[in-house]
Amino acid sequence: GAVVSQHPSWVICKSGTSVKIECRSLDFQATTMFWYRQFPKQSLMLMATSNEGSKATYEQGVEKDKFLINHASLTLSTLTVTSAHPEDSSFYICSASGSASRTDTQYFGPGTRLTVL
Amino acid sequence: GQQLNQSPQSMFIQEGEDVSMNCTSSSIFNTWLWYKQDPGEGPVLLIALYKAGELTSNGRLTAQFGITRKDSFLNISASIPSDVGIYFCAGRAGGTSYGKLTFGQGTILTVHP
Numbered sequence: 001g002a003v004v005s006q007h008p009s010w011v012i013c014k015s016g017t018s019v020k021i022e023c024r025s026l027d028f029q030a031t032t033m034f035w036y037r038q039f040p041k042q043s044l045m046l047m048a049t050s051n052e053g054s055k056a057t058y059e060q061g062v063e064k065d066k067f068l069i070n071h072a073s074l075t076l077s078t079l080t081v082t083s084a085h086p087e088d089s090s091f092y093i094c095s096a097s098g099s100a101s102r103t104d105t106q107y108f109g110p111g112t113r114l115t116v117l
Numbered sequence: 118g119q120q121l122n123q124s125p126q127s128m129f130i131q132e133g134e135d136v137s138m139n140c141t142s143s144s145i146f147n148t149w150l151w152y153k154q155d156p157g158e159g160p161v162l163l164i165a166l167y168k169a170g171e172l173t174s175n176g177r178l179t180a181q182f183g184i185t186r187k188d189s190f191l192n193i194s195a196s197i198p199s200d201v202g203i204y205f206c207a208g209r210a211g212g213t214s215y216g217k218l219t220f221g222q223g224t225i226l227t228v229h230p
Binding site: 006041042043046091095106109110111 | 157159160161162165217218
């Protein structure tokens with residue numbers, strides 16, 4: 001089956017620093033990757049859609065200068081939380097799609113827990 | 118953003134009981150997906166539905182794509198303790214796998230031994 005990894009699985013940082021989260025598709029090429037944010041006991045909220053080699057498309061209300069997304073290859077997308085603040089603490093999850101086939105689907109990574117002190 | 122209406126929000130059941138949860142939407146979807154999420158993990162796909170009226174099973178799980186394309190349900194038969202977790206429905210309006218998913222609020226399932 002399709003496997004998506006994330007690194008790191010958890011990170012603690014000081015307020016004002018930047019944090020980079022990696023999302024990799026391990027056994028397939030992902031033209032499109034998605035980044036979600038999830039608060040405790042809540043649903044997943046889509047932050048942005050990332051296509052390889054082009055700029056990410058951000059959802060309304062998501063600051064693109066705050067959450068920098070780079071999708072430089074077909075197996076790697078990165079999310080950088082810049083100048084992190086405590087309110088950015090959350091569970092960040094990526095997903096990846098391998099093909100345009102309507103019967104394909106998104107495969108999710110295990111998530112990254114970010115805590116900003 | 119847009120969300121699906123998923124119910125119930127939580128369920129407390131005894132081991133061996135059957136479980137049913139559903140999602141409804143004001144919009145038509147071309148794909149319905151059901152995911153399970155364990156604490157601190159990403160969602161894992163349980164069942165994918167691609168055609169209106171489609172009924173699909175995966176072991177003790179059965180899901181259906183509503184005829185109107187605005188709803189879906191998931192049934193779990195003979196629940197066991199490892200069924201504990203949060204179950205999410207997700208709908209996709211587009212015709213390709215690159216389309217955005219809209220998620221329900223989730224159903225928290227607790228199974229008492």
